[in-house]
Amino acid sequence: xxxxxxxxxxxxxxxxxxxxxxxxxxxxxxxxxxxxxxxxxxxxxxxxxxxxxxxxxxxxxxxxxxxxxxxxxxxxxxxxxxxxxxxxxxxxxxxxxxxxxxxxxxxxxxxxxxxxxxxxxxxxxxxxxxxxxxxxxxxxxxxxxxxxxxxxxxxxxxxxxxxxxxxxxxxxxxxxxxxxxxxxxxxxxxxxxxxxxxxxxxxxxxxxxxxxxxxxxxxxxxxxxxxxxxxxxxxxxxxxxxxxxxxxxxxxxxxxxxxxxxxxxxxxxxxxxxxxxxxxxxxxxxxxxxxxxxxxxxxxxxxxxxxxxxxxxxxxxxxxxxxxxxxxxxxxxxxxxxxxxxxxxxxxxxxxxxxxxxxxxxxxxxxxxxxxxxxxxxxxxxxxxxxxxxxxxxxxxxxxxxxxxxxxxxxxxxxxxxxxxxxxxxxxxxxxxxxxxxxxxxxxxx
Amino acid sequence: xxxxxxxxxxxxxxxxxxxxxxxxxxxxxxxxxxxxxxxxxxxxxxxxxxxxxxxxxxxxxxxxxxxxxxxxxxxxxxxxxxxxxxxxxxxxxxxxxxxxxxxxxxxxxxxxxxxxxxxxxxxxxxxxxxxxxxxxxxxxxxxxxxxxxxxxxxxxxxxxxxxxxxxxxxxxxxxxxxxxxxxxxxxxxxxxxxxxxxxxxxxxxxxxxxxxxxxxxxxxxxxxxxxxxxxxxxxxxxxxxxxxxxxxxxxxxxxxxxxxxxxxxxxxxxxxxxxxx
Numbered sequence: 001x002x003x004x005x006x007x008x009x010x011x012x013x014x015x016x017x018x019x020x021x022x023x024x025x026x027x028x029x030x031x032x033x034x035x036x037x038x039x040x041x042x043x044x045x046x047x048x049x050x051x052x053x054x055x056x057x058x059x060x061x062x063x064x065x066x067x068x069x070x071x072x073x074x075x076x077x078x079x080x081x082x083x084x085x086x087x088x089x090x091x092x093x094x095x096x097x098x099x100x101x102x103x104x105x106x107x108x109x110x111x112x113x114x115x116x117x118x119x120x121x122x123x124x125x126x127x128x129x130x131x132x133x134x135x136x137x138x139x140x141x142x143x144x145x146x147x148x149x150x151x152x153x154x155x156x157x158x159x160x161x162x163x164x165x166x167x168x169x170x171x172x173x174x175x176x177x178x179x180x181x182x183x184x185x186x187x188x189x190x191x192x193x194x195x196x197x198x199x200x201x202x203x204x205x206x207x208x209x210x211x212x213x214x215x216x217x218x219x220x221x222x223x224x225x226x227x228x229x230x231x232x233x234x235x236x237x238x239x240x241x242x243x244x245x246x247x248x249x250x251x252x253x254x255x256x257x258x259x260x261x262x263x264x265x266x267x268x269x270x271x272x273x274x275x276x277x278x279x280x281x282x283x284x285x286x287x288x289x290x291x292x293x294x295x296x297x298x299x300x301x302x303x304x305x306x307x308x309x310x311x312x313x314x315x316x317x318x319x320x321x322x323x324x325x326x327x328x329x330x331x332x333x334x335x336x337x338x339x340x341x342x343x344x345x346x347x348x349x350x351x352x353x354x355x356x357x358x359x360x361x362x363x364x365x366x367x368x369x370x371x372x373x374x375x376x377x378x379x380x381x382x383x384x385x386x387x388x389x390x391x392x393x394x395x396x397x398x399x400x401x402x403x404x405x406x407x408x409x410x411x412x413x414x415x416x417x418x419x420x421x422x423x424x425x426x427x428x429x430x431x432x433x434x435x436x437x438x439x440x441x442x443x444x445x446x
Numbered sequence: 447x448x449x450x451x452x453x454x455x456x457x458x459x460x461x462x463x464x465x466x467x468x469x470x471x472x473x474x475x476x477x478x479x480x481x482x483x484x485x486x487x488x489x490x491x492x493x494x495x496x497x498x499x500x501x502x503x504x505x506x507x508x509x510x511x512x513x514x515x516x517x518x519x520x521x522x523x524x525x526x527x528x529x530x531x532x533x534x535x536x537x538x539x540x541x542x543x544x545x546x547x548x549x550x551x552x553x554x555x556x557x558x559x560x561x562x563x564x565x566x567x568x569x570x571x572x573x574x575x576x577x578x579x580x581x582x583x584x585x586x587x588x589x590x591x592x593x594x595x596x597x598x599x600x601x602x603x604x605x606x607x608x609x610x611x612x613x614x615x616x617x618x619x620x621x622x623x624x625x626x627x628x629x630x631x632x633x634x635x636x637x638x639x640x641x642x643x644x645x646x647x648x649x650x651x652x653x654x655x656x657x658x659x660x661x662x663x664x665x666x667x668x669x670x671x672x673x674x675x676x677x678x679x680x681x682x683x684x685x686x687x688x689x690x691x692x693x694x695x696x697x698x699x700x701x702x703x704x705x706x707x708x709x710x711x712x713x714x715x716x717x718x719x720x721x722x723x
Contacts, residue, residue, distance in 0.1 A: 241469060243469070246470075310563065315563070335569050338569075339536035343497035343501045346493075346526075346530050363590060364590070364616065368601055372603075372605075376604055378608075392600040
């Protein structure tokens, strides 16, 4: 037998339906049920609260705030009496204020929301939900230091909250890397890489090195590659002066075939620079060559190739690579790129000194005389009957210490022109008794 | 490093620090270099420290460390150190300082092909303003020619058959430098003749005329110089006219067909230019 529902029963049924619909994320239906309850009692506290929750879910924070404004704030039956002018603060429900704070934040009034959440956190310091929400708002408001403090309170209450620990660690990374590392808690496989990075930030390089070694070991056991991890680890090795290990790690990074060409070229450039540090320009040049093949438009890689080719005394390669470099960049930029590489190769000055000293021994006069002798040889074959050619050839040979040849040429000059005074003087100097036919020219005489 | 300018203990310390840097012990090397530079460190140590600082982009500190030795007192740097200093100055944006140091490097060590090539590849500031021949090479060739001045005419002879700008400039500069040693000696005439011919080869007619007149003052019957003068415009302030010089030689050597022909050509040239005027 159906009995008509009482007024109160009808409201409660509508609210029950609304709760269920909200739980099922059927927001329109939930709103309809709440409206039904509010039609019967526009001042119904629970209905207004529920409406605010639904509005928030529907991304209607302003309507949620309107719903909350119409709410009495007090527990049913605990509302202010007609004679009371102010509510009893102890009777305020934290969930309602939290809801208001959430709605304010969603409506873009993060400052008000944070202030409200802070007052709630003061009144309910043991409520991790309020503290977490407050930390979220503080982060959103850019108040990183306060957010880290709030998360510290959360972790005091709930040390098992790894998410809050990670978040706090992240917040402290830049300003207080040491604190960030401490905030990370016990290091395990889930946070070892983060710990390694934080160790680097804190300049605790040996610790970082240990973490990276562990991580790379695991990677190796799993027969996997991770270029980013290898590169990070190489950076630490390099900072620790372990150049050989850094090179191994960078070469391992190249085995990760998921890397883009640009990333591989970057790794090759790092390898090249490390080789320069260790005084090996040829290997460096090879790495730069690998980089230019992957990224043909990268002026950094071409500058490296030009520089290494110059260091390794390969002028043709310098010229070819330089043509590309000049096409890719401006004159000033090219100069800067090359200048930047010089300090990296400065560790091997002694190797660079060797050709310098050898070249310093080379005489400019001897170079000119050798050139002149070559020219004179050609000229002599072109004008075999000119005595002056043979005479000057003889002078050059004397100056080069080739007196036997000189005697031969000066004799020949005198054969062609016996009145050649300068040739005669030279011949006398060379103690040539009689100018006779030169074997080389016998065939000509015939 | 300049072995002569460095005490052996300093040289050993530099080698050790360089080795340390190659092995990656950068912080250690840097600390030691800093301590050394606070006392009386040689410029090479300052350059090494500046290089380590520049590597990690601390250019302000690198400039500060490098400061004086590289710019004010480069003579204490060897070519490798000077190259490094030039690069750091470029990287630090101090192009004027880099230009000065690069010019010093070129003039002092430019006869070393590796230095000359490095300067060209780096395209150092002011590269295009540098002379074709570095001072160091000119100086060195001048020293060598002073000991063997008889080679100069033969070198000129070769260059006349295969003219190349750089060797001509080099020989010209070095020969001009040694003339002071042979002012009143018989070698002076061939040297002035060589200078006149080299100037002619490179197209510097004023200088060719100057040296030709100077040579003819030493020997007015020098046929080569008179014929060379015959190819140039007259400058009465510098000496007698070409026609006068050629006439003198032609009268002295009536059987020299080249001189006679040159004299006739010059007279004809003067007659035509007089008619044109």
